[in-house]
Amino acid sequence: METLQLDTCKLTWLNGGVTHLDGGAMFGVVPKPLWSTKYPNNENNQIELRTDPILVQFEGKNLLIESGIGKGKLNDKQKRNFGVLEESDIAANLEELGLTFEDIDYVLMTHLHFDHACGLTKNVDGQFVSVFPNAKIIASHIEWNEMREPNIRSRNTYWKENWEAIVEQVETFEQEWELGPIKMVHTGGHSDGHAIVVIEDGGQTVVHMADIMPTHAHQNVLWVMAYDDFPMNSISAKQKWLEYGLKKNAWFTFYHDAVYRAVKWNEENKISESINRNRK
Numbered sequence: 388m389e390t391l392q393l394d395t396c397k398l399t400w401l402n403g404g405v406t407h408l409d410g411g412a413m414f415g416v417v418p419k420p421l422w423s424t425k426y427p428n429n430e431n432n433q434i435e436l437r438t439d440p441i442l443v444q445f446e447g448k449n450l451l452i453e454s455g456i457g458k459g460k461l462n463d464k465q466k467r468n469f470g471v472l473e474e475s476d477i478a479a480n481l482e483e484l485g486l487t488f489e490d491i492d493y494v495l496m497t498h499l500h501f502d503h504a505c506g507l508t509k510n511v512d513g514q515f516v517s518v519f520p521n522a523k524i525i526a527s528h529i530e531w532n533e534m535r536e537p538n539i540r541s542r543n544t545y546w547k548e549n550w551e552a553i554v555e556q557v558e559t560f561e562q563e564w565e566l567g568p569i570k571m572v573h574t575g576g577h578s579d580g581h582a583i584v585v586i587e588d589g590g591q592t593v594v595h596m597a598d599i600m601p602t603h604a605h606q607n608v609l610w611v612m613a614y615d616d617f618p619m620n621s622i623s624a625k626q627k628w629l630e631y632g633l634k635k636n637a638w639f640t641f642y643h644d645a646v647y648r649a650v651k652w653n654e655e656n657k658i659s660e661s662i663n664r665n666r667k
Contacts, residue, residue, distance in 0.1 A: 388480060389648045389662050391638060394589025396445040396568060398640065400648050400664075401480040403440045403455025406502055407433040407470025412613045413601070425604035426646075433470055435645040436601070437664070438502050440477065442484070443586070445567060449486060450493040452584055452595060453642050454506030454518070460548065461505070475506050491519045495571055496526040497597035498581045499534040503642070504549040515552045527573045528559040530580025540616070541578070574599060574628075576621030577612065583628060592637035593649075599625050601643040603650050603658070638662075 391398040410432050414422040419432075428434050441452040455475040465471070481487055496503060507524065508515040526534075537545040550557075558564075564571040568588040574581050577598040586593040598614075599621045600606065608629065611621045632639055633652060638660075640649045646664060653659040 388483070389665060391593070391640070391649055391662060393568075393586065393591045393593070396443055396586055396588045396593075398593070398649075399442040399444070399480075399484065401440045401442055401451075401455070402473075402476040403438040403453070403506060403642075404457070404471060404475045405473045405645070406436045406438060406456065407431075407472065408436055410434045414605075415611050415613045415615070415618070417610050422604065422610070426602060436502075436643040437641075437645050438475075438506075439642060440506070441595070441640060441642070442481075443569065445569075445588075448492045448566075449490050450495060450566075450569065451491055451519070451522075452495045453497065453503045453597075454494055456502055457505030457507075457509065457518075459510060460508075469502070477506065488519050489521050491522045493566065494519055494522050494524045495569075495584055496524060496530070497571075497583060497595070497642075498530050498578045499526060499549065500544040500578065500598075501546055501549065502544075503597075504534075504546075507549055508552045515548050517553050517556060519556075522556060523558050524553055524556045525558055525560065525564055525571060527571075527580040527582050528561055529573070529575075530578060530582070531557055531559045533578065533580055574620070574624035576617050576624050577615045579616060583624070585628075592632065592635040593640055594628055594632040594637045595640045595642075596625065596628055597642060600629075600639070600641075602641060603639075603644055603647050606652065606656065 410428045438456040443450040458474045534545045570585045584595040608625045611618045638649045648662040651660040
């Protein structure tokens with residue numbers, strides 16, 4: 388498991404599973420001859436996208452950023468359509484760290500699309516129950532509302548199986564939510580309620596832009612997904628937070644990237660430091 392140690396916070400990437408989605412959809416209007424030089428694709432034009440939560444530990448607290456693709460949640464058709472070749476193995480990761488699901492204090496959900504939220508619940512004897520029974524689950528107010536009342540477009544990604552069992556655990560925020568050095572900020576863009584995570588810890592900064600910059604190859608502010616509900620808001624938020632992070636020499640961290648866990652960029656937009664994903 389790859390880690391990033393800050394002053395008081397330690398970040399550890401867990402194995403939340405993997406999807407393979409259409410590269411054209413992931414890069415929107417960007418022509419394939421451009422995006423394919425930045426990120427590999429297979430013979431079906433799909434790109435590998437991890438769904439790996441980040442465990443953040445500080446002052447005895449355990450927080451997860453996102454929840455993974457889950458285990459036993461998807462049927463064979465869904466696995467085929469979403470290119471799921473590997474499901475979550477978070478329990479084994481936590482055990483290696485001396486933790487269990489019950490030890491998670493907070494789950495920070497940047498948004499609640501299925502590939503981020505399937506790991507929140509599990510099927511036990513025909514009923515869905517919470518995977519993290521002692522955790523507060525944090526999401527923006529807008530996102531939580533749409534999760535429960537999706538529109539004709541979003542109902543394909545906001546599933547009742549992922550929220551009905553956690554209603555009592557959810558805490559929402561309007562613009563920002565904070566806990567110590569960790570802050571969630573509502574951005575919109577990818578979804579109307581999308582949020583990012585910013586960690587300011589002892590002079591070090593981490594910016595987790597979630598799905599407004601799902602991989603390192605999406606650094607160009609104009610490279611946004613066809614999946615984005617409000618692409619101009621994605622562009623605006625990406626401009627703002629890239630500029631913020633570059634001024635701070637921040638680590639930019641990823642949930643979906645199959646190559647890097649985190650990178651720093653220099654003034655020439657080249658990667659100056661990186662934490663690579665260990666491919667076993």
